[in-house]
Amino acid sequence: MFLTLIAVPVWSNLPQQTYAGFKIDQYLTAEQLASWVLEVNPGLAAIQEAAEAAAYRIDPAGALDDPVLSYGIAPLTHDASRGVNQRFDVSQKIPWPGTLAARKEAARNDALAVSSEADMLQLLVITQTKAAYAEWHFIHEALNIHHATQALLDELTVATQVRYATGLATKQDALQAEVELNNLKNQELILLRQQVAIQAR
Template identity: 95%
Template sequence: MHSILLRYTVFSVFLTLIAVPVWSDPPQQTYTGFKTDQYLTAEQLASWVLEVNPGLAAIQAAAEAAAYRIDPASALDDPVLSYGIAPLTHDASRGVNQRFDVSQKIPWPGTLAARKEVARNDALAVSSEADMLQLLVIAQTKAAYAEWYFIHEALNIHHATQALLDELTVTTQVRYATGLATKQDALQAEVELNNLKKQELILLRQQVAIQARINALLNQPPDTSLPEAEQIVVSRQQPPTFQELQALALTHHPELSQLNARISAGESRITLAEKAFLPDFQVGMGYNSLWDDADKRPILGVSINIPLDRGKRRSILNQARAETRRAEWLLIERRAELLADLAQARAEVIEAQSSVVLYQDKLIPLAEEYLDSAIADYQSGAGGFLNVITAEQRKLSTDLAHARSRADYVRRLAELERWTGASINLSLPISVGVKQ
């Protein structure tokens, strides 16, 4: 019991660090409320959080801004128009002499295409970052939902155990009054009942904390009431094989997509750095009335820059190559780490499934039989009351561990989906359940 409460306390502290602050000056979206005939489900809660999460909205706006930079990157500079007059040349017949020029700068062929590729891949990287954050928010939200479910189940288990102990306390007092039990039995029942009440106070405090965390994710006041969590359906179907999950992750995971985009952007920057060793062109035309001969007044011209400082350009090229190599090594490293996380997450899902099945098929029936046998032996005089208390504690611990294993199933499946980058088709509450 204490280990379960300790794990929950650590989880609450973690949620405190990741939750987005509710009270801030910028405009916010908030979820407008729940229907009274609804159960809270993991998928629906994640959907609501994604709608109102300000961090996700901010990075999506950044991705939109990056997308708007693609077209300007491939555009030519604006043409330049210059105009001048020679005021001292004014005469009555010809007026004042003047000159105007129009010029356009044209980069070396391929430069504009490389700039566009850099901007496009930078936009893809930011978009992939938004997808990564979305996966993280979904996993954190489902973990919060799992704790909300566990708290309700733990309170229900405690209430049922308290009701049983109330009955046992009355029985013990009657047996003590008739001389069939010792005063120690009555005191043991009373102590155990008060211990349960103390544990219930801890659970109620934790319920307030997790309610506040979920409301923070939804950007609403911490004391806003939430529906009960829907019963978690744990599938006995095995998750996809590691090879299938690996294929999904390597194809769809946004973190790998982001690094691939960084590599492509780096390669385009290398191309740009190489183009910098070549001159840019500037073409223009103009008219100069200072010339007496009218045929000399129209002017057509072209000019180029002379890239003399090769050292500066070589440094920029080497920098681009080094940054691209860095992205390539990061991709290799992160790919290996991702597959390791994926294998671990799959193993944890299978463990959670097996644990739930073990509790349902074996441990819970045994704990119930153990408790019933201890109560029957005590009532018949064949067993002591201490055996009843021990059996009751074993039953309470088993029920709480069963509820924890169900909550862990939701949390671990969410982690598996996070590392896969795609939804896993296993049984989970996927729509709002209506109370029956």
């Protein structure tokens, strides 16, 4: 769909580098990211140029065709006193009344159609960029919450194992804490896969 959304994840916490005017570790808003994507999107630039070209074709479509000038020469005939035969012609095509106005109106409608298509593509690019941004932000925050939860569960697991070793907790409590810890690790892998999938768009 002519999208160049996230060739490099420009709002992630990666080593600092500059890309398209932004530093990789710089926090971008959804509007800044959408604006950048619009600038570097080749499909959008192409359709905008097509819309501009279509607009320039409106006036010529309503104009008369260029006049035609022709010149002809005939070789000498058997009567040399007549000299060389030459002929100049100027012709102009005159279309049927209303044809030029109809051509101009058709060209105007074509230009409007291409312009509307460019506007629609621009809105689509902005929508998909902001959607990807929102997904990225959600995954980023989910990972932050996940890491905080995992840190608490690590402490709880250690405390449960100490309590089990001292006879203050059952073996089932210790095993339950380890199961929950493994579940959190699996959830982290899922979130990381989703994060990579968003970056790859």
